Amino acid sequence: MTTLSRATLDQLLDDLAEQGWAIVANALPADLTLELAQECRARANQGALQPAGVGRGSAHGVQEGVRGDHIQWLEPGQCAAGDRYLAMLDDLRGQLNQALYLGLEDYEGHFALYPPGTFYQKHLDRFRDDDRRAVSAVFYLNSDWLPEQGGALRLYLADGRELDVLPDAGTLVVFLSADLPHEVLPATRERLSLTGWLRRRGNSPL
Ligand code: OGA
Ligand code: MN
16 A cells, blocks of 8 residues: 655654644655556646636636646545555545544546646635635645746745746645635646645535
């Protein structure tokens, strides 16, 4: 089974508890990261990725001035690499519940591809009418990313600092969905990721 190493998990749990975010480089075996990147590219080449929407219910729609990524949801049973990734996240879910009593019940996530020049404006990952998303987890799939290529994830920390994270292959960023505003800066090359959320039980009537 694919899991994060014990040392990586302990650091991640400490950081998340103390500061509300954690960054792990080389989180997964390189062969799995490469397979996930190939899967994302294959889906893009097949035309399976669709422009991502903004908002929920009747307010839902594509707004390229807000976010310009193309996405497809990752479901169990679609591909071996995807299933290994889902297994890792399910393990992480259990560890977060054990250590931090978060009561996380499930995961939803998608492949995302940002074409050059596209971005995602500053936002929070929790919908006004749906507070199930508790922990955001973004895993990057881009080999040899250079700072001058842009495309950083910019985190707006509680102490007023801004922290830019490069979307380099193997980097996993985890943060509390309700607390941490963030944005995706435009890049000069395609930017691939697997982005998702560990969710609590819903308490909003739909
Ligand atoms: C998102 C998001 C961050 C990233 O999809 O909500 O903030 O670095 N993604 O891709
Ligand atoms: Mn987000």
